[in-house]
Amino acid sequence: MERTTIDLWVGVFVALGVAALLGLAMKVGNLTTSDIGETYTVTANFENIGGLKPRAPVKSAGVVVGRVGGIKFDPASFEAVVSLNIDKRYQFPNDTFANIYTAGLLGEQYIALEPGGDEINLKNGDKIAQTQDAVVLEKMISQFLYNKASETTAPAVAAEKQAESTETGDDTLGSNPLDNLTAPAK
Amino acid sequence: MAQNIVGQNIVEIDNLSFGYKGRLLHKGINMAFPKGKVVAIMGGSGSGKTTLLRLIGGQIKPNEGEVRVDGEVVHQQTREGIYQLRRKMGMLFQHGALFTDLSVFENVAFPMREHTDLPESMIRDLVLMKLHAVGLRGAHKLMPAELSGGMSRRVALARAIALDPEIIMYDEPFAGLDPISMGVICDLIRTLNDALGATSIIVSHDVKETFLIADYVYFVADGRVAAEGTPEDLQVSSLPFVHQFVHGEKDGPVPFHYAAGDYKQDLMELDP
Amino acid sequence: MTRVGLLVRLARTLRNIGHRFVDRLWRLGAGARLFWLTLISSGESFRRPWLVIREVYSTGVLSLIIILVSAFFVGMVLGLQGYNTLQRYGSSEAIGVLVALALVRELGPVVTALLFAGRAGTAITAEIGLMKATEQLSAMEMMAVSPVSRVIAPRFWAGVISMPILATLFSMVGILGGYMVAVPLIGVDAGAFWSQMQANVDWRDDIVNGLIKSVVFGVACTIIALFEGYDAPPTAEGVSRATTRTVVTSSLVVLGLDFVLTSFMITV
Numbered sequence: 244m245e246r247t248t249i250d251l252w253v254g255v256f257v258a259l260g261v262a263a264l265l266g267l268a269m270k271v272g273n274l275t276t277s278d279i280g281e282t283y284t285v286t287a288n289f290e291n292i293g294g295l296k297p298r299a300p301v302k303s304a305g306v307v308v309g310r311v312g313g314i315k316f317d318p319a320s321f322e323a324v325v326s327l328n329i330d331k332r333y334q335f336p337n338d339t340f341a342n343i344y345t346a347g348l349l350g351e352q353y354i355a356l357e358p359g360g361d362e363i364n365l366k367n368g369d370k371i372a373q374t375q376d377a378v379v380l381e382k383m384i385s386q387f388l389y390n391k392a393s394e395t396t397a398p399a400v401a402a403e404k405q406a407e408s409t410e411t412g413d414d415t416l417g418s419n420p421l422d423n424l425t426a427p428a429k
Numbered sequence: 430m431a432q433n434i435v436g437q438n439i440v441e442i443d444n445l446s447f448g449y450k451g452r453l454l455h456k457g458i459n460m461a462f463p464k465g466k467v468v469a470i471m472g473g474s475g476s477g478k479t480t481l482l483r484l485i486g487g488q489i490k491p492n493e494g495e496v497r498v499d500g501e502v503v504h505q506q507t508r509e510g511i512y513q514l515r516r517k518m519g520m521l522f523q524h525g526a527l528f529t530d531l532s533v534f535e536n537v538a539f540p541m542r543e544h545t546d547l548p549e550s551m552i553r554d555l556v557l558m559k560l561h562a563v564g565l566r567g568a569h570k571l572m573p574a575e576l577s578g579g580m581s582r583r584v585a586l587a588r589a590i591a592l593d594p595e596i597i598m599y600d601e602p603f604a605g606l607d608p609i610s611m612g613v614i615c616d617l618i619r620t621l622n623d624a625l626g627a628t629s630i631i632v633s634h635d636v637k638e639t640f641l642i643a644d645y646v647y648f649v650a651d652g653r654v655a656a657e658g659t660p661e662d663l664q665v666s667s668l669p670f671v672h673q674f675v676h677g678e679k680d681g682p683v684p685f686h687y688a689a690g691d692y693k694q695d696l697m698e699l700d701p
Numbered sequence: 702m703t704r705v706g707l708l709v710r711l712a713r714t715l716r717n718i719g720h721r722f723v724d725r726l727w728r729l730g731a732g733a734r735l736f737w738l739t740l741i742s743s744g745e746s747f748r749r750p751w752l753v754i755r756e757v758y759s760t761g762v763l764s765l766i767i768i769l770v771s772a773f774f775v776g777m778v779l780g781l782q783g784y785n786t787l788q789r790y791g792s793s794e795a796i797g798v799l800v801a802l803a804l805v806r807e808l809g810p811v812v813t814a815l816l817f818a819g820r821a822g823t824a825i826t827a828e829i830g831l832m833k834a835t836e837q838l839s840a841m842e843m844m845a846v847s848p849v850s851r852v853i854a855p856r857f858w859a860g861v862i863s864m865p866i867l868a869t870l871f872s873m874v875g876i877l878g879g880y881m882v883a884v885p886l887i888g889v890d891a892g893a894f895w896s897q898m899q900a901n902v903d904w905r906d907d908i909v910n911g912l913i914k915s916v917v918f919g920v921a922c923t924i925i926a927l928f929e930g931y932d933a934p935p936t937a938e939g940v941s942r943a944t945t946r947t948v949v950t951s952s953l954v955v956l957g958l959d960f961v962l963t964s965f966m967i968t969v
Binding site for chain 3: 486488511512513515516518520522523524526527528529539540543544585
């Protein structure tokens, strides 16, 4: 075959390959929505991060505004220190809430930022003061059961408490879980 | 190292031994190839003739002894050194060994394109000249698959002389050719050798054609040079091996029967 | 059979196995040596890209048909099978995610590699083996041209370039095949198909990893094909056995490497 014909076909071949790659990147993957821009980093402390992983999305009003950077453990306060890399385009006030929510019922966990009303915005290196921990499934179930129990009369409560303790034999169904859940988050 | 021909040697083989896995193919071979002459290496199949060509070309190393080309010991050269030596050589392989994905023209142009910086116009002229010398200038557009055996060998010959080598080696150039093609190749080997002032080394077992053009012949048997001399000397030689070979006798030093036990015993034996 | 006879048979079998094992080790070493030689002889391939381009045509462009047709069918089957299972859990809209992830992460690189080994790999082995049998490689050597740099290295780089391109095309066409089955045929919502896919296929973790796999497979398959051809005994039987070995060895190596690479990628 002629030199030029082969060249043409190879050129077409490589072009197709590049086009397919671009197609995959744009249409199939999440390249357009990932953080290609510059980011600034803030930290947030949580008592329990649940299943939060690095590179998990940081959303506000449901829109991805950044990614979780690193997750470290602070041995002094026994809390998880999470770094958030937020797109530079978006500024958040100092009193923003950082909550850990779950996408869907059993999906992956992400950080939701609920802005406060402060006039001063968060800067690179700042720390988000108000955080809410991830919901741990077991605690949620026990809270639900406890709520149900406290609706009935007091002796019935005591009797049920007895019954539940003996039924499950689980110590976590004691008096503490409720307290933890309704205590103000730090 | 008996030398009956006058002239400086361009290739010398000195006490060469070569073999694999304990079996020696060559046991102390001495040969000399003077400049400008056509020298033949003959012998039975499997006597290691083609291997000698490979040793000269540096494709394999001897166990003992030396092969010298233009005064340089081949197996002591660096890779670059061997490549330099090879540029002085041209080799015609047994079945031509043309590159099947290139046309006749491109096959002959190959060594020129690889080793010279000549412009395309000059290469074109040279290629056509070489092809003309072997009578195939009109076939330069064909692909190797379209050539007959004789034709492809001639193209391979044109390729072998593309860079005007000083040494041209032929590996069984007459094998499997029709009489006309044989005559053509025979004539070309001699003519080109004289025209280029080169030295030709022919490995063959074709007595008639080789004796027509060779200046000197070495006979190889049992890993040694069994006999040597001009074709005229060997034609009338009384050495049994030479006589059997030259006259194509059925039995002699090279036996007819492969080693076997007693005939009667074999026939009388019951199946095991 | 006598006890001695049995022992002799056993000894012979063991020696056979040992011999074959040593032979495989030797081939592995020789193959590694050829790989190294190919890499250091690659200068010519970069100085004369036409050599590589010609081989990309042979290995890549000529494999397009089989790759694209297979991809389309694989994608369609994924669509059917996936839908069949997902709709049982009411998650039929995740069909896009299923097809895309299966293709981009695994089926694209792996199936392409297997098809490549079968089509392009055997062609390379046969070609090189035949060149060796007809003394073309020897002739090149005698003309002071290194066959590794002129014949082997360009084919190597052509394979390494072709494989990722083919794998990417496989994934893309497969996804289209899945789309064809899911949306027009079955009736899954087109918007849901693409949006769920976009939300769940990650550029770095999925697409780039798939690309890395296909490059590694390209290196493996091509060098195996080249080695088998280069090493084949110069007879008809030798070459045909070599082509069979190319397919078998390439397939096993690809699947093994797939496991190794996947385990790396999943933990990262």
